[in-house]
Amino acid sequence: MSESPLIIALDYPSLDAALCMADQLDPARCRLKVGKELYTRSGPAILEALHGRGFDVFLDLKFHDIPNTVAGAVQAAAEQGVWMVNVHASGGRKMMEAAAERLVSQGLDTHLIAVTVLTSLQESDLREVGLNVSPAEQVERLALLTQQSGLHGVVCSAQEASHLQAVCGESFLKVTPGIRPSFAAVNDQQRIMTPSEAMQAGSTHLVIGRPVTQASDPMAALAAIEAELQ
Numbered sequence: 375m376s377e378s379p380l381i382i383a384l385d386y387p388s389l390d391a392a393l394c395m396a397d398q399l400d401p402a403r404c405r406l407k408v409g410k411e412l413y414t415r416s417g418p419a420i421l422e423a424l425h426g427r428g429f430d431v432f433l434d435l436k437f438h439d440i441p442n443t444v445a446g447a448v449q450a451a452a453e454q455g456v457w458m459v460n461v462h463a464s465g466g467r468k469m470m471e472a473a474a475e476r477l478v479s480q481g482l483d484t485h486l487i488a489v490t491v492l493t494s495l496q497e498s499d500l501r502e503v504g505l506n507v508s509p510a511e512q513v514e515r516l517a518l519l520t521q522q523s524g525l526h527g528v529v530c531s532a533q534e535a536s537h538l539q540a541v542c543g544e545s546f547l548k549v550t551p552g553i554r555p556s557f558a559a560v561n562d563q564q565r566i567m568t569p570s571e572a573m574q575a576g577s578t579h580l581v582i583g584r585p586v587t588q589a590s591d592p593m594a595a596l597a598a599i600e601a602e603l604q
């Protein structure tokens with residue numbers, strides 16, 4: 375159980391590689407995120423292993439399907455004890471309401487959030503898929519829909535966090551990937567911010583992967599991020 379805003383993304387191709395990193399981390403100093411690659415390779419075993427080590431886990435599978443299917447998937451994730459799970463807001467109101475209602479009806483207190491616009495996308499990418507809006511406009515639209523559908527928050531870039539704080543309120547979760555400390559490579563991210571900028575902008579949680587996991591000294595990278603936040 376952690377009060378830290380940091381969520382470390384365990385994007386590894388095997389359970390052993392992920393646990394090798396987890397065993398260097400302290401559940402009091404960060405939470406962990408399990409995404410598509412790791413979960414597809416290791417299945418629920420990775421959740422059991424991380425829970426057994428005392429970590430809160432964000433299962434980042436970004437469900438997007440018809441309402442009944444997504445509600446069942448979210449229930450399955452919550453029954454495995456994850457702290458947080460997510461869906462794509464573009465799946466629409468009915469899908470999100472079904473997922474949120476399923477958690478309530480089953481008495482499950484897992485945080486349910488929705489992805490707005492992936493942090494790897496910019497305006498030209500949206501145009502290619504038929505959306506003639508800026509990322510900021512689309513994020514606001516989907517965040518409001520997410521809130522109206524009864525979810526606890528969104529995944530967005532930190533660049534949109536301060537505006538969402540104004541329109542959705544402080545308690546609405548703003549989980550922000552695309553975090554890049556000054557020492558890290560940008561990689562495939564587009565809408566980025568440093569850890570301290572992101573917190574100042576109103577992010578409630580920072581998702582950080584490669585700047586820590588691919589660093590030559592991951593623990594030093596994490597310590598540098600923590601020092602920047604203090």
Ligand SMILES: O=c1ccn([C@@H]2O[C@H](COP(=O)(O)O)[C@@H](O)[C@H]2O)c(=O)[nH]1
Nearest residue numbers: 383409491492493551552581582583584
């Ligand atoms: O919009 C999104 C949604 C999810 N992610 C995930 O966050 C991490 C970021 O990893 P880095 O190595 O720090 O880039 C990764 O697991 C993504 O799947 C995102 O980046 N953007």
